[in-house]
Amino acid sequence: MGNNISLVLLATGTGTSSATNLGTSIQNALGPVLGCLLAFFILFWLSLVIWTFRDIRSRTQDFLSQILATILVLVFNIGGLFIYLILRPRQTLAEIYERQLEEESLLAEMTERQTCSNCHARVESDFQVCPSCGQKLKRACPKCERLLELRWTYCPYCANSVGAAVPPGVSGMPTVQGNTPSSSLSGNPNMQVSGSGGNY
Numbered sequence: 001m002g003n004n005i006s007l008v009l010l011a012t013g014t015g016t017s018s019a020t021n022l023g024t025s026i027q028n029a030l031g032p033v034l035g036c037l038l039a040f041f042i043l044f045w046l047s048l049v050i051w052t053f054r055d056i057r058s059r060t061q062d063f064l065s066q067i068l069a070t071i072l073v074l075v076f077n078i079g080g081l082f083i084y085l086i087l088r089p090r091q092t093l094a095e096i097y098e099r100q101l102e103e104e105s106l107l108a109e110m111t112e113r114q115t116c117s118n119c120h121a122r123v124e125s126d127f128q129v130c131p132s133c134g135q136k137l138k139r140a141c142p143k144c145e146r147l148l149e150l151r152w153t154y155c156p157y158c159a160n161s162v163g164a165a166v167p168p169g170v171s172g173m174p175t176v177q178g179n180t181p182s183s184s185l186s187g188n189p190n191m192q193v194s195g196s197g198g199n200y
Contacts, residue, residue, distance in 0.1 A: 048081055049074050059089040 049070060056069040069088070073080040091099075114123050118135040126147060128138050138147040143160040155162055 045077055048077065052081065052084055056084075056088065058092045058094070061093070 052073040053066065053070045056066045060066065069084050072084055076083070114125060115121060116123050116130040116133065116135050116137070119130060119133040121130060121132040123130055123137060128140070128147065129136050136150065139150060139162070140146070141148055141155040141158060141160060141162060144155060144158040146155065146157045148155055148162060153162060154160070
């Protein structure tokens with residue numbers, strides 16, 4: 001009878017010691033795993049904060065907005081990151097700068113584009129008259145035959161005097177000077193003009 005009780009106690013002690021050993025081994029195994037998970041969580045949290053700070057700095061120069069966005073993610077972690085992604089500016093400063101450069105280049109191109117002063121049609125720099133309305137745009141130098149502006153009185157290429165400036169409203173048609181009898185005749189050489197002196 002005593003031997004049976006001792007065997008039972010021995011078996012119970014062995015089972016208890018094996019359970020204690022199993023619990024200790026589980027705790028020993030879970031310790032490093034929990035430590036790794038905690039370290040990963042801390043690193044992930046700090047990475048979110050750093051990424052948010054860099055991202056908000058690339059989108060705005062307002063110091064208060066940068067601090068508030070960083071604190072939001074620092075306090076609320078992933079939830080704060082979702083809120084920041086909803087509220088952050090849509091474009092970065094670099095994208096805004098590139099868009100401004102594109103707009104300025106388009107405005108410069110529109111400013112440099114030459115147009116006719118009469119009909120505002122697009123003309124090239126080597127046009128003498130407007131192809132749409134016939135407005136005289138430039139004239140050729142009689143000496144070097146380079147195209148000159150209408151307001152110039154001297155050729156800048158050969159220093160030749162080209163005479164008085166042509167008014168900008170004058171078209172490519174030749175002008176009529178004075179009231180000479182030939183200006184009033186219309187192409188019929190046999191036409192007679194009656195006057196006080198008889199027939200001409």
